[in-house]
Amino acid sequence: MRILLVEDDHHLAVSLSEALAAQRYTVDVAYDGAVAWQHMTLLPYDLMLLDVTLPLVDGLTLCQRLRSHGVSSPVLMLTARDTSTDKVAGLDAGADAYMVKPFDLSELIAQIRALLRRGQMTPPTTLQWGDLELNPATYDVTYQETPIRLTPKEFAILELLMRHGRRVLSRHFILESIWHLEDPPGEETVKAHLKALRQKLKQAGAHRHFIETVHGLGYRLMAV
Incomplete structure:
Protein backbone atom coordinates (compact mmCIF):
# COMPACT_ATOMS: atom_id res chain seq x y z
CA MET A 1 0.00 0.00 0.00
CA ARG A 2 1.30 3.45 -0.95
CA ILE A 3 0.52 6.48 1.22
CA LEU A 4 1.16 10.16 0.55
CA LEU A 5 1.88 12.15 3.71
CA VAL A 6 1.55 15.93 3.29
CA GLU A 7 2.82 17.72 6.39
CA ASP A 8 4.87 20.92 6.66
CA ASP A 9 6.21 20.10 10.13
CA HIS A 10 9.41 18.28 9.14
CA HIS A 11 9.93 16.62 12.51
CA LEU A 12 6.37 15.27 12.60
CA ALA A 13 6.55 14.20 8.95
CA VAL A 14 9.74 12.21 9.53
CA SER A 15 8.33 10.55 12.66
CA LEU A 16 5.07 9.61 10.93
CA SER A 17 6.77 8.32 7.79
CA GLU A 18 9.07 6.10 9.87
CA ALA A 19 6.13 4.76 11.89
CA LEU A 20 4.13 4.01 8.74
CA ALA A 21 7.12 2.40 7.04
CA ALA A 22 7.40 0.11 10.08
CA GLN A 23 3.83 -0.98 9.29
CA ARG A 24 5.04 -1.95 5.78
CA TYR A 25 3.47 0.98 3.97
CA THR A 26 5.37 2.76 1.23
CA VAL A 27 5.31 6.43 2.21
CA ASP A 28 6.01 9.49 0.07
CA VAL A 29 6.32 12.82 1.90
CA ALA A 30 5.52 16.32 0.65
CA TYR A 31 6.07 19.43 2.76
CA ASP A 32 3.83 21.81 0.82
CA GLY A 33 0.65 21.60 -1.22
CA ALA A 34 2.24 22.29 -4.59
CA VAL A 35 4.69 19.38 -4.35
CA ALA A 36 1.90 17.20 -2.98
CA TRP A 37 -0.23 17.90 -6.05
CA GLN A 38 2.69 16.93 -8.31
CA HIS A 39 2.95 13.61 -6.47
CA MET A 40 -0.81 13.05 -6.71
CA THR A 41 -0.79 13.54 -10.47
CA LEU A 42 2.26 11.31 -10.88
CA LEU A 43 1.26 8.21 -8.90
CA PRO A 44 -1.93 6.56 -7.64
CA TYR A 45 -2.08 6.47 -3.83
CA ASP A 46 -4.08 4.08 -1.68
CA LEU A 47 -4.50 6.78 0.97
CA MET A 48 -3.50 10.39 1.61
CA LEU A 49 -2.75 12.10 4.92
CA LEU A 50 -3.27 15.84 4.47
CA ASP A 51 -2.44 18.56 6.97
CA VAL A 52 -5.02 21.33 6.69
CA THR A 53 -2.59 24.24 7.01
CA LEU A 54 0.06 23.94 4.28
CA PRO A 55 2.27 26.36 2.34
CA LEU A 56 1.28 27.23 -1.25
CA VAL A 57 -1.84 25.04 -1.42
CA ASP A 58 -3.80 24.16 1.72
CA GLY A 59 -5.11 20.71 2.54
CA LEU A 60 -8.77 21.55 1.95
CA THR A 61 -8.04 22.82 -1.56
CA LEU A 62 -5.95 19.73 -2.30
CA CYS A 63 -8.77 17.47 -1.20
CA GLN A 64 -11.28 19.38 -3.32
CA ARG A 65 -8.98 19.11 -6.36
CA LEU A 66 -8.66 15.37 -5.87
CA ARG A 67 -12.39 14.84 -5.73
CA SER A 68 -13.01 17.13 -8.71
CA HIS A 69 -10.57 14.98 -10.71
CA GLY A 70 -12.44 11.83 -9.79
CA VAL A 71 -9.90 10.47 -7.29
CA SER A 72 -11.75 8.34 -4.73
CA SER A 73 -8.79 7.22 -2.59
CA PRO A 74 -9.35 7.76 1.15
CA VAL A 75 -8.22 11.11 2.57
CA LEU A 76 -7.46 11.58 6.27
CA MET A 77 -7.18 15.23 7.29
CA LEU A 78 -4.76 16.25 10.06
CA THR A 79 -5.18 19.54 11.89
CA ALA A 80 -4.45 21.37 15.13
CA ARG A 81 -7.87 23.06 15.02
CA ASP A 82 -10.48 21.19 17.04
CA THR A 83 -13.80 22.86 16.21
CA SER A 84 -16.92 21.45 14.61
CA THR A 85 -16.73 24.12 11.90
CA ASP A 86 -13.25 22.97 10.86
CA LYS A 87 -14.32 19.32 10.83
CA VAL A 88 -17.36 20.10 8.70
CA ALA A 89 -15.15 22.08 6.27
CA GLY A 90 -12.81 19.10 5.92
CA LEU A 91 -15.61 16.60 5.36
CA ASP A 92 -17.33 18.95 2.92
CA ALA A 93 -14.07 19.17 0.95
CA GLY A 94 -14.23 15.41 0.46
CA ALA A 95 -12.18 14.05 3.36
CA ASP A 96 -13.13 10.64 4.74
CA ALA A 97 -11.94 11.24 8.28
CA TYR A 98 -10.45 13.94 10.51
CA MET A 99 -7.85 13.70 13.30
CA VAL A 100 -6.82 16.50 15.64
CA LYS A 101 -3.21 17.05 16.69
CA PRO A 102 -1.71 15.91 18.95
CA PHE A 103 -3.03 12.43 18.25
CA ASP A 104 -2.12 8.98 19.51
CA LEU A 105 -0.02 7.15 16.92
CA SER A 106 -1.80 3.85 17.47
CA GLU A 107 -5.16 5.54 16.87
CA LEU A 108 -3.86 7.09 13.65
CA ILE A 109 -2.61 3.73 12.37
CA ALA A 110 -5.92 2.09 13.31
CA GLN A 111 -7.79 4.82 11.42
CA ILE A 112 -5.56 4.33 8.39
CA ARG A 113 -6.22 0.59 8.40
CA ALA A 114 -9.96 1.19 8.67
CA LEU A 115 -9.93 3.64 5.76
CA LEU A 116 -7.85 1.31 3.61
CA ARG A 117 -10.25 -1.55 4.28
CA ARG A 118 -13.19 0.69 3.46
CA GLY A 119 -11.54 1.88 0.26
CA GLN A 120 -11.03 -1.62 -1.10
CA MET A 121 -13.68 -2.99 -3.42
CA THR A 122 -13.13 -6.48 -1.98
CA PRO A 123 -11.41 -7.67 1.19
CA PRO A 124 -7.79 -8.81 0.90
CA THR A 125 -7.56 -12.36 -0.40
CA THR A 126 -4.71 -14.78 -0.79
Whole structure:
Protein backbone atom coordinates (compact mmCIF):
# COMPACT_ATOMS: atom_id res chain seq x y z
CA MET A 1 0.00 0.00 0.00
CA ARG A 2 1.30 3.45 -0.95
CA ILE A 3 0.52 6.48 1.22
CA LEU A 4 1.16 10.16 0.55
CA LEU A 5 1.88 12.15 3.71
CA VAL A 6 1.55 15.93 3.29
CA GLU A 7 2.82 17.72 6.39
CA ASP A 8 4.87 20.92 6.66
CA ASP A 9 6.21 20.10 10.13
CA HIS A 10 9.41 18.28 9.14
CA HIS A 11 9.93 16.62 12.51
CA LEU A 12 6.37 15.27 12.60
CA ALA A 13 6.55 14.20 8.95
CA VAL A 14 9.74 12.21 9.53
CA SER A 15 8.33 10.55 12.66
CA LEU A 16 5.07 9.61 10.93
CA SER A 17 6.77 8.32 7.79
CA GLU A 18 9.07 6.10 9.87
CA ALA A 19 6.13 4.76 11.89
CA LEU A 20 4.13 4.01 8.74
CA ALA A 21 7.12 2.40 7.04
CA ALA A 22 7.40 0.11 10.08
CA GLN A 23 3.83 -0.98 9.29
CA ARG A 24 5.04 -1.95 5.78
CA TYR A 25 3.47 0.98 3.97
CA THR A 26 5.37 2.76 1.23
CA VAL A 27 5.31 6.43 2.21
CA ASP A 28 6.01 9.49 0.07
CA VAL A 29 6.32 12.82 1.90
CA ALA A 30 5.52 16.32 0.65
CA TYR A 31 6.07 19.43 2.76
CA ASP A 32 3.83 21.81 0.82
CA GLY A 33 0.65 21.60 -1.22
CA ALA A 34 2.24 22.29 -4.59
CA VAL A 35 4.69 19.38 -4.35
CA ALA A 36 1.90 17.20 -2.98
CA TRP A 37 -0.23 17.90 -6.05
CA GLN A 38 2.69 16.93 -8.31
CA HIS A 39 2.95 13.61 -6.47
CA MET A 40 -0.81 13.05 -6.71
CA THR A 41 -0.79 13.54 -10.47
CA LEU A 42 2.26 11.31 -10.88
CA LEU A 43 1.26 8.21 -8.90
CA PRO A 44 -1.93 6.56 -7.64
CA TYR A 45 -2.08 6.47 -3.83
CA ASP A 46 -4.08 4.08 -1.68
CA LEU A 47 -4.50 6.78 0.97
CA MET A 48 -3.50 10.39 1.61
CA LEU A 49 -2.75 12.10 4.92
CA LEU A 50 -3.27 15.84 4.47
CA ASP A 51 -2.44 18.56 6.97
CA VAL A 52 -5.02 21.33 6.69
CA THR A 53 -2.59 24.24 7.01
CA LEU A 54 0.06 23.94 4.28
CA PRO A 55 2.27 26.36 2.34
CA LEU A 56 1.28 27.23 -1.25
CA VAL A 57 -1.84 25.04 -1.42
CA ASP A 58 -3.80 24.16 1.72
CA GLY A 59 -5.11 20.71 2.54
CA LEU A 60 -8.77 21.55 1.95
CA THR A 61 -8.04 22.82 -1.56
CA LEU A 62 -5.95 19.73 -2.30
CA CYS A 63 -8.77 17.47 -1.20
CA GLN A 64 -11.28 19.38 -3.32
CA ARG A 65 -8.98 19.11 -6.36
CA LEU A 66 -8.66 15.37 -5.87
CA ARG A 67 -12.39 14.84 -5.73
CA SER A 68 -13.01 17.13 -8.71
CA HIS A 69 -10.57 14.98 -10.71
CA GLY A 70 -12.44 11.83 -9.79
CA VAL A 71 -9.90 10.47 -7.29
CA SER A 72 -11.75 8.34 -4.73
CA SER A 73 -8.79 7.22 -2.59
CA PRO A 74 -9.35 7.76 1.15
CA VAL A 75 -8.22 11.11 2.57
CA LEU A 76 -7.46 11.58 6.27
CA MET A 77 -7.18 15.23 7.29
CA LEU A 78 -4.76 16.25 10.06
CA THR A 79 -5.18 19.54 11.89
CA ALA A 80 -4.45 21.37 15.13
CA ARG A 81 -7.87 23.06 15.02
CA ASP A 82 -10.48 21.19 17.04
CA THR A 83 -13.80 22.86 16.21
CA SER A 84 -16.92 21.45 14.61
CA THR A 85 -16.73 24.12 11.90
CA ASP A 86 -13.25 22.97 10.86
CA LYS A 87 -14.32 19.32 10.83
CA VAL A 88 -17.36 20.10 8.70
CA ALA A 89 -15.15 22.08 6.27
CA GLY A 90 -12.81 19.10 5.92
CA LEU A 91 -15.61 16.60 5.36
CA ASP A 92 -17.33 18.95 2.92
CA ALA A 93 -14.07 19.17 0.95
CA GLY A 94 -14.23 15.41 0.46
CA ALA A 95 -12.18 14.05 3.36
CA ASP A 96 -13.13 10.64 4.74
CA ALA A 97 -11.94 11.24 8.28
CA TYR A 98 -10.45 13.94 10.51
CA MET A 99 -7.85 13.70 13.30
CA VAL A 100 -6.82 16.50 15.64
CA LYS A 101 -3.21 17.05 16.69
CA PRO A 102 -1.71 15.91 18.95
CA PHE A 103 -3.03 12.43 18.25
CA ASP A 104 -2.12 8.98 19.51
CA LEU A 105 -0.02 7.15 16.92
CA SER A 106 -1.80 3.85 17.47
CA GLU A 107 -5.16 5.54 16.87
CA LEU A 108 -3.86 7.09 13.65
CA ILE A 109 -2.61 3.73 12.37
CA ALA A 110 -5.92 2.09 13.31
CA GLN A 111 -7.79 4.82 11.42
CA ILE A 112 -5.56 4.33 8.39
CA ARG A 113 -6.22 0.59 8.40
CA ALA A 114 -9.96 1.19 8.67
CA LEU A 115 -9.93 3.64 5.76
CA LEU A 116 -7.85 1.31 3.61
CA ARG A 117 -10.25 -1.55 4.28
CA ARG A 118 -13.19 0.69 3.46
CA GLY A 119 -11.54 1.88 0.26
CA GLN A 120 -11.03 -1.62 -1.10
CA MET A 121 -13.68 -2.99 -3.42
CA THR A 122 -13.13 -6.48 -1.98
CA PRO A 123 -11.41 -7.67 1.19
CA PRO A 124 -7.79 -8.81 0.90
CA THR A 125 -7.56 -12.36 -0.40
CA THR A 126 -4.71 -14.78 -0.79
CA LEU A 127 -2.90 -14.43 -4.10
CA GLN A 128 -1.99 -17.65 -5.89
CA TRP A 129 0.23 -18.47 -8.86
CA GLY A 130 0.58 -22.19 -9.37
CA ASP A 131 1.84 -23.66 -6.09
CA LEU A 132 2.83 -20.25 -4.72
CA GLU A 133 0.51 -18.51 -2.26
CA LEU A 134 0.87 -15.04 -0.76
CA ASN A 135 -1.41 -13.49 1.83
CA PRO A 136 -1.23 -9.65 1.77
CA ALA A 137 -3.02 -9.38 5.12
CA THR A 138 -0.79 -11.73 7.14
CA TYR A 139 2.43 -11.46 5.07
CA ASP A 140 2.60 -15.26 4.81
CA VAL A 141 4.20 -16.78 1.70
CA THR A 142 4.25 -20.50 0.95
CA TYR A 143 5.28 -22.70 -1.96
CA GLN A 144 3.64 -26.14 -1.90
CA GLU A 145 2.81 -25.30 1.74
CA THR A 146 6.48 -24.67 2.54
CA PRO A 147 6.80 -21.28 4.34
CA ILE A 148 9.15 -18.74 2.74
CA ARG A 149 10.63 -15.95 4.85
CA LEU A 150 10.95 -12.73 2.88
CA THR A 151 12.19 -9.25 3.69
CA PRO A 152 9.58 -6.45 3.35
CA LYS A 153 10.99 -5.38 -0.04
CA GLU A 154 11.15 -8.98 -1.32
CA PHE A 155 7.55 -9.47 -0.23
CA ALA A 156 6.47 -6.24 -1.94
CA ILE A 157 8.19 -7.22 -5.21
CA LEU A 158 6.66 -10.69 -5.18
CA GLU A 159 3.19 -9.28 -4.45
CA LEU A 160 3.59 -6.80 -7.30
CA LEU A 161 4.59 -9.56 -9.70
CA MET A 162 1.72 -11.80 -8.60
CA ARG A 163 -0.83 -9.03 -9.04
CA HIS A 164 0.37 -8.47 -12.61
CA GLY A 165 0.94 -12.12 -13.57
CA ARG A 166 2.32 -12.39 -17.10
CA ARG A 167 2.62 -8.65 -17.59
CA VAL A 168 6.27 -7.60 -17.91
CA LEU A 169 7.31 -5.14 -15.19
CA SER A 170 10.35 -2.96 -15.79
CA ARG A 171 12.85 -2.19 -13.05
CA HIS A 172 11.76 1.45 -13.22
CA PHE A 173 8.12 0.46 -12.66
CA ILE A 174 9.09 -1.71 -9.68
CA LEU A 175 11.12 1.14 -8.19
CA GLU A 176 8.24 3.62 -8.58
CA SER A 177 5.75 1.18 -7.10
CA ILE A 178 7.70 0.16 -4.00
CA TRP A 179 10.38 2.72 -3.07
CA HIS A 180 10.06 6.30 -1.86
CA LEU A 181 10.01 9.06 -4.44
CA GLU A 182 12.33 11.25 -2.37
CA ASP A 183 15.33 8.92 -2.37
CA PRO A 184 14.88 6.00 -4.78
CA PRO A 185 17.78 3.54 -5.13
CA GLY A 186 19.31 2.57 -8.44
CA GLU A 187 17.86 -0.15 -10.64
CA GLU A 188 20.65 -2.50 -9.53
CA THR A 189 18.88 -2.62 -6.16
CA VAL A 190 15.86 -4.22 -7.83
CA LYS A 191 18.16 -6.75 -9.49
CA ALA A 192 19.74 -7.65 -6.13
CA HIS A 193 16.36 -8.12 -4.42
CA LEU A 194 15.12 -10.27 -7.29
CA LYS A 195 18.23 -12.46 -7.08
CA ALA A 196 17.60 -13.07 -3.38
CA LEU A 197 13.90 -13.66 -3.98
CA ARG A 198 14.58 -16.19 -6.72
CA GLN A 199 17.01 -18.05 -4.46
CA LYS A 200 14.43 -18.33 -1.68
CA LEU A 201 11.76 -19.54 -4.11
CA LYS A 202 14.17 -22.14 -5.51
CA GLN A 203 15.04 -23.37 -2.01
CA ALA A 204 11.32 -23.89 -1.38
CA GLY A 205 11.03 -26.02 -4.52
CA ALA A 206 10.02 -23.52 -7.20
CA HIS A 207 11.46 -23.61 -10.72
CA ARG A 208 14.62 -21.54 -11.06
CA HIS A 209 12.88 -19.46 -13.73
CA PHE A 210 9.72 -18.97 -11.68
CA ILE A 211 10.46 -15.24 -12.08
CA GLU A 212 11.41 -14.78 -15.71
CA THR A 213 13.74 -12.13 -17.07
CA VAL A 214 12.47 -10.65 -20.33
CA HIS A 215 15.74 -9.21 -21.61
CA GLY A 216 15.68 -5.49 -22.22
CA LEU A 217 12.18 -5.15 -20.78
CA GLY A 218 11.84 -6.46 -17.23
CA TYR A 219 10.39 -9.34 -15.23
CA ARG A 220 7.26 -11.49 -15.03
CA LEU A 221 6.09 -14.77 -13.56
CA MET A 222 6.49 -17.92 -15.61
CA ALA A 223 3.39 -19.44 -17.22
CA VAL A 224 1.60 -22.04 -15.09
